Amino acid sequence: MMTQGWSWWVIAIVAINLVGCVWLLWWTGKRRPGDPKPTDTSHYWDGDITEYNKPLPKWWINLFYITIVFAIGYLIYYPGLGAFAGVSKWTQQKEHATDKARDDQKLEKTFAPYAGKSIDVIARDPKAVALGRSIFNNTCATCHGSSAQGAIGYPNLSDDIWHWGGSPDRVLQTVLDGREGVMPEWGKVLTGMGGDNAVDYVIAYVRTLSAPASMENNFMAAQGKSLYNGVCVACHGVDGKGNQELGAPSLADDYWLYGNSTESLRQTISSGRHGTMPAHRQILGETRARLVGAYVWSLSHKPGSTASKASAEQQ
Structure with a gap:
């Protein structure tokens, strides 16, 4: 001011x-004697x-x-x-608010047919999917990429892996209210339990969860299993398949949000991770959130895909 x-x-x-x-x-127009x-x-x-x-x-x-x-x-x-x-x-500010209100009114007429509909229903409409893709590119592509395949620390939205649940309601909730995933620091705790190599032991065991055959004659994995059961099982489960209520990812697949290198896994376990998905309720409103959710849903539920068949069976 x-x-x-x-x-x-x-x-x-x-x-x-x-x-x-x-x-x-x-002065210039004046004439003088x-x-x-x-x-x-x-x-x-x-x-x-x-x-x-x-x-x-x-x-x-x-x-x-x-x-x-x-x-x-x-x-x-x-x-x-x-x-x-x-x-x-x-x-x-007033001029912008007036223009925005006028344009929002026009947009609401376009979005009105999709208000209140489940995102899996909206995803069957090609026009709605195109609208959702446009909203995604303007709002979500900054983090998840224009192809929605994500990056290190940003989830891939084009596969069938959902850390917080992949049902239509869970996906919509993620878009509207955001998510906050916290992996605590376990380095000191594990070192106190199993010595200086404890973190590497846990890494060795976690790798066997997606390849059980590699557990055979694997000394480091055997040491890591007891450490895993003492610390990690509370969130990721005995079988390592995670807990979608907590956003704890499955460790039994081949998808790694922060990369699967030993150094990356060591940092994750030792120092923890803190991932935040911002809430978009105030930014997009519910109907536009449904449209962008429908677009994301459509990426992993293409006709004939395994996810699409599973969804149809559930319904």
Whole structure:
């Protein structure tokens, strides 16, 4: 917000400019005693070309004065004199809010047919999916990518792996209210339980969850199993398939949100992770959230896909 001192400074500058323009018009249009006649300048070229010094027409000068009067009226009606808000009280925020309300009203007519519908139902409508894709590209692609395949730390939305549940209601809840996944730091705890190599033992065991045959004659995995059962089983389960109520991912598949390198897994276990999916209820509203949810749903539920068949069986 502009201080009173700066406000008066701006007002003074504007007033000086306006008065200066009026004075300049009056001074340059004034004829003084002794001035030559407009046709008597004594400037000649090529014998028959004469330079005149005729004043501007009165109507032209009056247009300049009218422009100055208009500028004064504009500065009274709109904000332009320091902190003076103008008699109209116009602001960019109000203008933006008015334009947004008008455009939102138009959009609501477009989105109205999908209000309240389940996202799996909406996903059957190609037009709705196209609308959802447009919303996704404007809102979600920053984190999840234009192809929705995610990146390190950002989930792939085009597969059938859902850390928080893949039912229509769970997906919609994720979009509307966001999610916050926290993996605690377990480095010190595990070291206290199993020594300096404890974290690596757990990593070795976790790798066997997606390849049980590798457990055979695997000393490090055998050591890690007891550590896993003492610390990790509470969230990820005995079989390592996770808990969607907690957002605890399955460790028994080949998908790794933060990468599957030993260094990445060591950092995850030792230092923990904190992932946040922002809530979009206030940003998108419920109907647009349903449309973007339908688009995401359609990526992993294409006709004939395993996920699509499973969903149909559940219904």
